[in-house]
Amino acid sequence: MGLYTKSPFISDKNLGSCNPDRPAVTCLLMHLHVLWRFLFYSGLWTGSIGDIYAQETKDPFAPLYNEISESYVLKVKPIFIEKCLDCHSQETRYPWYHVIPGIGYMMDQHIRDGLKDIEFRDTFPFGGKKKPYKQLASIKRHIEKGDMPPKSYRWLHPKARFSDEEKKIVFEWADFYTNKMKALNKE
Numbered sequence: 001m002g003l004y005t006k007s008p009f010i011s012d013k014n015l016g017s018c019n020p021d022r023p024a025v026t027c028l029l030m031h032l033h034v035l036w037r038f039l040f041y042s043g044l045w046t047g048s049i050g051d052i053y054a055q056e057t058k059d060p061f062a063p064l065y066n067e068i069s070e071s072y073v074l075k076v077k078p079i080f081i082e083k084c085l086d087c088h089s090q091e092t093r094y095p096w097y098h099v100i101p102g103i104g105y106m107m108d109q110h111i112r113d114g115l116k117d118i119e120f121r122d123t124f125p126f127g128g129k130k131k132p133y134k135q136l137a138s139i140k141r142h143i144e145k146g147d148m149p150p151k152s153y154r155w156l157h158p159k160a161r162f163s164d165e166e167k168k169i170v171f172e173w174a175d176f177y178t179n180k181m182k183a184l185n186k187e
């Protein structure tokens with residue numbers, strides 16, 4: 001008895017497996033089962049360990065993510081606050097006319113659509129359907145074409161218009177990391 005019954009991991013009702021009358025291997029299997037259940041239900045396996053595993057094995061860009069996130073928060077986010085985050089983040093600042101029936105509804109629709117495509121967060125990759133290495137290129141392309149932020153929004157929000165200097169900062173940032181990710185993709 002002694003040793004087996006004192007197991008801190010096995011509950012009383014499973015003592016049948018950890019019993020000196022049974023082969024020791026049944027006790028070992030019981031412990032493995034309990035350990036597995038602990039990892040599984042605690043989320044340790046499906047969550048953090050799974051993430052680390054997936055990032056290191058499948059995602060070649062993972063080593064860049066910290067750097068991209070930090071440079072985004074430092075250099076790009078201050079520009080995006082006035083121009084993008086109302087529609088592409090959880091940080092929407094609603095104007096007073098949002099309460100007008102119809103207008104509020106239209107704005108919510110706009111915000112939902114924008115969020116679905118790309119959600120700017122403080123950590124890269126941003127949310128949305130696009131693959132990480134396409135997100136930065138897409139941001140640059142839409143600003144370059146002038147369709148982001150949308151014209152109607154620029155009209156109501158003068159600060160949403162880009163200065164040449166702001167464009168330069170965002171484009172250089174997007175190009176730099178798009179190229180870095182492309183290079184990693186080829187390795």
Ligand code: HEC
Pocket residue numbers: 080083084085086087088110111113114115117118130138139142143148149150153
């Ligand atoms: C007034 C709301 C609004 C603002 C402000 C806005 N967007 Fe958008 N954005 C949208 C909507 C709606 C969509 C999805 C529909 C579409 O493609 O036109 C979208 C789509 C996008 C997409 C994805 C397009 C694709 O092909 O998947 C990108 C990238 C984007 N926006 C970047 C930006 C950036 C960068 C800014 C700021 C410089 C910005 N947006 C400002 C509403 C907005």
